[in-house]
Amino acid sequence: MFSRKRALAGVAIATGAALALAGCAGGDTPAADATFDPDEKVTLDLAFWGNDVRAELYNEAIAAFNEEYPNITVNPTFLTFPEFWEKRQTEAAGGGLPDVMQFDYSYLRQYSENGLLLDLEPYLGGIIETDPLPQNILDIGVVNDKTYGIATSTNAWGLFTNPVLLEQAGVEEFPGGTWEDYDAWMQSVTEGSGGAFWGGGDWTGRIQNFELQLRAEGGNLFTEDGEPGFDEEQLKDFWEQGADIRENGTVIPQARVEELAPKGGFDSALTASELTWDNFGGGYLGGLGEGYTELGLVEPPVTEEGAKDLYLKPSMLHTISESTEHPEAAATLVNFLVNSPQSGEIFGTNRGLPASETALEAADLDPLSQQVKDYEEGIADRLGDAPPVPVVGYGTIEEEFRQIGLELVYGTITVDDAVDRFFSEMDIVLNG
Template sequence: MTTMKMAAALGTVAVLGLAACSNGGTPHEAATEFAPDTEAEITFTWWGNDERAGWFEEALDLFNEEYPNVEVVRNFNPWDDYWTARNTEAAGQALPDVLMMDAGFLGEYADKGLFLDLGAYQGGLLDTGGYADTLLESGTVNDQLVGVPMGYNAWSMMYNKDLLDELGVPYPTDDMTLDDLEAYVLQVNQAGAAHDPKIYGASDYTGGFPGFIYSRMQEGEPVFTEDGAPAFDEGDVVDYLDSVADLRDNGDFYPVERTVALDPLGGFLGGEAALWFNFSTTVAQAMSDIGTENIGMVQAPTENGRHVLADHPSMLLSVAANSDEPDASAVLVDFLANSPEVKAIFGASLGAPPTDEGRAAVEQSTSDSVDFAYLDAIESEITESYPLLPSGYGSIEAKWGELHEQLLYGDIDTEQLAEELFSEMDMLLG
């Protein structure tokens, strides 16, 4: 996470504290029908670039073909500016009627009562019949449906087929254990030692907090408690980091100095490391940055080769509790989340569509096909909802990355990393 993203996340913590007394989620008798000629004016905002804005404009124009008298006032911002604006609105109880949400902020806003419970609209104005229960649960806070996923992905291990073919190394498999992974990294390192620049198996894969979340899921352990406190201790963090101590200490991971030099690409996206651990939708970024469509994807290795997976919402839609037009807002959420025409516009850029009908509407690119095939392959192993993330999660994730870089440079050890991480969480989570 960049410094600007960390600042935005910290700003969210500070400003939303002012909204803590909100009486959001005010009970509303949800309508079950919405006539096409109903007149209403609602506001809708999202984050992204000009390309995404063009797609949303096209989707909203389609919405107005069906509901010509619902005026949708449209607005978007880049990521950092988006949260700055939402924080200010949250403090004044003046959020837009409909807004795009990130899983890392959903619980934070919902805990302040800033969202309408959309559960009352299910089976009426909001169709969630085609959604997996585990995915809907990831948009549920305090037993209220406050976020409807527009797309989803899952944790994965990607690999560069071109590099592995060049080195003569077989592709990784979906049943690898952590010991297998360590041996595989060393195998790639040996094969790539004479390459200029040298090819590595992977960067240190304990470098991101999502990897730690995945590890906790495999152990059947929670990540955060219901009240947002960490459900792990410093020892758990140390054990996780020390699980790759031999590779780290022996210089077998992609060098941190080279990672910094290539920023923001890093080893895998720079074409100098074979493996990358990330959410499946990012395969599109991998193909674009590396300049190849030959990217494969399997489940990340575990201690015993078995997996516990979750569908992770990539984008969600929420309705503000302060909305004066909750019914019209719910209709817009349903349209954007479910319309096959909208899914055809966005493809998988917002994550894989959650329903079979939505996926069928996508004219799949190569990256979409790889992503969808992976999600189909692991469907039976998606048995959990992605953990609800607490207020300040964005800053916790950023702190993990910052401290891990210090660990790689040798400035701190794993015990110091865990201690400083918990000091940060004590401040952010109270």
């Protein structure tokens, strides 16, 4: 198993090298005009990740965009999240990224530092309106003092619950508390279900929950200089927290989860809670289907009272390829997808809570969207500064963390060996 993971890490490094070579081969950043010439006929490729629901929303947004800009033809394509980034890596190596891309925060540093993304500074305050975007939102897309992405929306880490399953189990909503309190609550749900479903999953398999605990102690996963913000002992302590729930049947067995793919335990109504980003609610309701009209959304467990452990993250950004032949048209499309009232009305919180005040004001929030808005306002006392822009290779590190978490659930690796392997693989990704 270790050699296989080593090989996967090697592939990631090779891909990173390919991105670096592609970046070196890029041309000069196009000069920006003040506006886009509406008489110019251009075609733009737009790529995003998601499902059929999001694809239809993008189709509606493009139709609205074309009412205002009929000479800009937009060709949209979408994939699942993993496939999206596999295709981008292939395209980057060949110098052919789409003109406009929905972009994940964890890849922003990697692609921008390799010269693959257009510097958006010349368009800010012109083609790309900045008045509707608070400065802390604009700062999200800055790497090395240049703006490479515009946040479409924000989200925060939260705890979704299934009220239907809780009623069946005879258990009240999670009232808040420590991680140990959450474990006990999940166990009561599992026991109350009579074997029909579980209280949740093994939360120690998500690096975001580890990040939450580190931030409660005043740290971050990585420093501004790209160094790990934690040591082996901290990671060991975190993974050991999941030992009891993995062994006593509190959480859903991983073998059962794999049978459900591509859905998960929560949107299959087999777990009553899920720790994740708060913009996932719509997808969960869609997956649960008929009979489910609402979800619970509460704060995640607390590591230390009063800590600023939560933060607003860009659920996604929009970026422009450095190699685009139509930067002004691409910037016009980005501005529409981020700032326009039509965008806010169409997407709602499908991409997260709209970051633009213009889009947010125009959004007719459905009950779940309003719930997300209320949630983010309600956690204001726990919100701290966003962490540094993720290190190059963060996506690989996050996936390795998840894979090791699965092996811990299966019992095929000890915590000590898991820690050793993670630090070894992380060192390869960070230092090559």
